[in-house]
Amino acid sequence: MEHRAGSPQLLRQINDRAALLALLERGPLTRLELESQIGLSKPATADLLLRLERDGQLRRAGFREGGKGPRAQLWSVNGALAHVAAVDLTPQGLDVAVSDLRGEVVAEHRHRARKNVDLGVEDLRLSVSVAAAEVGLTAGQLRRVVVGLPGSVDRRTGYLGFAPHLPAWQGFDVLERLAGALGTSVAVENDVNLVALDEMAAGQAAGVDDFALIWIGQGTGAAVVSDGRLLRGASGGAGEIDWMPSPTPPATGAHAVPPRQRVGDMLSNDALKELARAHGLAGDDVEGIVSGDLDADPATRAAFLREVARRVALAVAGVVSVVDPELVVLAGDVGRAGGSALCDLVAGELAELVLPRPRIQPSLVTGNPVRSGALRLALAGAREEVFAIPS
Missing domain, CATH: 3.30.420.40 (ATPase, nucleotide binding domain)
Structure with missing residues (x-):
């Protein structure tokens, strides 16, 4: 909706955020469709689109086909604004996905554990780095990494509990170690909790x-x-x-x-x-x-x-x-x-x-719901950072 109170700069930021989130949720939209979603006037929406394109936050995404009259320009969020990674870690292996800010998976990497060899932090770092390199990034250039695993991290100590099947992850602050190894923001979540997030979103x-x-x-x-x-x-x-x-x-x-x-x-x-x-x-x-x-x-x-x-x-x-x-x-x-x-x-x-x-x-839900839930969590955090409104 179009806001009429507060500073012009803050109102513009609020309207920009509403437009960006609408485009993320519903995919590419025409100017008319975006007007309907966020309640701005035609001139205000046209100005918003051109300004966000100039700032690199939006890009043109082809045309809406099949309607009467001239083809309508489609607009979408620039997915390259940020990339995130989701990791499903089990005793059997690692399943990594890298996504752009729109949620499009742009790289994947799977690593199977060798017999009688426990996967550790270095294995995860290498797997994330391989996936990120597929799109020309380092692990440190990812906005956020979320790791799902069969266990739970104690927020007070950072230690992993309820996971005797992951011996290489015991006895240290998991979040601190992973953040240091990857060089970026890291979250660790229980695998079944991530499945629940996926079920909430699409199940x-x-x-x-x-x-x-x-x-x-x-x-x-x-x-x-x-x-x-x-x-x-x-x-x-x-x-x-x-x-x-x-x-x-x-x-x-x-x-x-x-x-x-x-x-x-x-x-x-x-x-x-x-x-x-x-x-x-x-x-x-x-x-x-x-x-x-x-x-x-x-x-x-x-x-x-x-x-x-x-x-x-x-x-x-x-x-x-x-x-x-x-x-x-x-x-x-x-x-x-x-x-x-x-x-x-x-x-x-x-x-x-x-x-x-x-x-x-x-x-x-189908596919790998642990990885999918981790990706949803990573995107939510990254989008909040990229599109945050200063208080």
């Missing part, structure tokens, strides 16, 4: 302020969003349900399983393979068994899926009874493979355990 949780995301796959974890904000906890350990004590899952008939002490034990790939074998379902592909892609008797698979749902419900119950979310999203390889069928079974089991009645839905 089941779009427009939902209170939800929990449960990750079941390579590891078990949770993310909790309350009033639109991630809950991280005092030491960053909110959502680490892998370590949460759990009662022995209910079993039926001859399919009893040994008592297990933690949620992570109950829902690990090995535990689900064991459960599948107890039902007479052969194979090591847990995702295929859960999804029904493998050739199996439907009744046998249904019985197996019910017991998986019991285990998931026990894990979800502890979260739901405390935070009372509107929605629970099942994510990860197993969560997605189970789809609506698993979600419906979990909802039924959960109704027997707790009073809240959240919707249970499968994740909708």
Whole structure:
């Protein structure tokens, strides 16, 4: 909207920011379309576009085709104003993406860990540097780097916790070490929290302020969003349900399983393979068994899926009874493979355990949601810096 109070310089900055954010959110727009989005007059919008083009913040992006009359000029944000990197770090490898300020991925690099070799800070630095070099940049020229990993950084000490599977990252201030190695601003976020950010932006949780995301796959974890904000906890350990004590899952008939002490034990790939074998379902592909892609008797698979749902419900119950979310999203390889069928079974089991009645839905995001969530977080910070309005 066009502001009429305050200094002309501040009003211009506010209008510029509104225009830039509209172009980032909706892609290239014509002058008329931008007028409609930000509420400025035709002359004011035309002046804004030419001024921001002269300053290097906007560029011409072709023409809008297909309409009546002359073709309309399209305008877009100059993505080269800043670049960011997102990193998905696991014990198995590194997955890096470099994006321009518009969110267009311009470079990627993947590095697989060698057998019996732990990936460390130097491996990450090299991977980010390789990806940045593809677009003629050094790591230090990136505006921001966000690293997603299966663990949590304690904001008070900078130490990584809940991550015994990443031994090379223990015993030092991770943020300080990474910032020094890369020469730029660095943030480290729990991988499941980043999946939740991606789900909020482009999945089941779009427009939902209170939800929990449960990750079941390579590891078990949770993310909790309350009033639109991630809950991280005092030491960053909110959502680490892998370590949460759990009662022995209910079993039926001859399919009893040994008592297990933690949620992570109950829902690990090995535990689900064991459960599948107890039902007479052969194979090591847990995702295929859960999804029904493998050739199996439907009744046998249904019985197996019910017991998986019991285990998931026990894990979800502890979260739901405390935070009372509107929605629970099942994510990860197993969560997605189970789809609506698993979600419906979990909802039924959960109704027997707790009073809240959240919707249970499968994740909708695809690709690498950890890297995608890290990229969203990096872009949000970079855009705030580039387009900030002085106080």
